Amino acid sequence: MNNELDIIDTLEELERFLQSIEKGGLGLQDVEGIGMATNNADGRHFVAAFNNKHEVLVARWVTKEVFENGKDIVRGVAQRNMH
Structure with missing residues (x-):
């Protein structure tokens, strides 16, 4: 991971x-x-x-709680970016 x-x-x-x-704030392409x-x-x-x-272009570790409770947030972002 990055850090x-x-x-x-x-x-x-x-x-x-x-x-x-x-928003492109990380400079990823x-x-x-x-x-x-x-x-x-x-x-x-x-x-x-x-x-x-x-x-993998960029990644960050997440706690178990964030992993379990953040799936819908990530899914929503992924769906917005796929359309």
Whole structure:
């Protein structure tokens, strides 16, 4: 991940991160999707922006609570960006 110590631990922080991706504030190009996943190696959860080759462009660790309660927020952002 981009910064091991920079963990998203509130839904508000998750929303700010997603908005920064949507508005181009992170300087990312070719963002094709946004999603949440679990790292197979250690079971930690993260949120990431992907390109059309499913490569991670930027990602942040999230707490278990944010992972469980932020799925609808991420899904809503992903749907807006797919249309």
